[in-house]
Amino acid sequence: MPKLYIEEKYCKGCGICIEFCPVKVLKQSQKMNSRGYFPPESEEMDKCKECGMCSLLCPDFAIVIEE
Numbered sequence: 755m756p757k758l759y760i761e762e763k764y765c766k767g768c769g770i771c772i773e774f775c776p777v778k779v780l781k782q783s784q785k786m787n788s789r790g791y792f793p794p795e796s797e798e799m800d801k802c803k804e805c806g807m808c809s810l811l812c813p814d815f816a817i818v819i820e821e
């Protein structure tokens with residue numbers, strides 16, 4: 755399973771990663787981060803294609819895909 759690491763404290767809740775994930779495995783969590791935003795989460799990471807789109811498009815470099 756791909757290892758997607760979301761650095762929650764960097765997230766500003768813009769939703770770009772959620773919007774552009776081609777397989778729609780990300781959704782907004784209900785847990786607010788320290789900046790008052792709701793970072794993405796996923797319960798379906800087994801469906802992730804490791805395309806890197808979320809990591810590439812995140813304006814705050816909050817998502818890292820580990821090799």
Ligand code: SF4
Nearest residue numbers: 775802803805806808
């Ligand atoms: S790597 Fe691609 S498929 Fe996986 S969560 Fe990110 S955008 Fe979606």
Ligand code: SF4
Nearest residue numbers: 765766768769771812
């Ligand atoms: S693109 Fe980055 S800043 Fe925007 S919601 Fe996703 S993780 Fe947060």
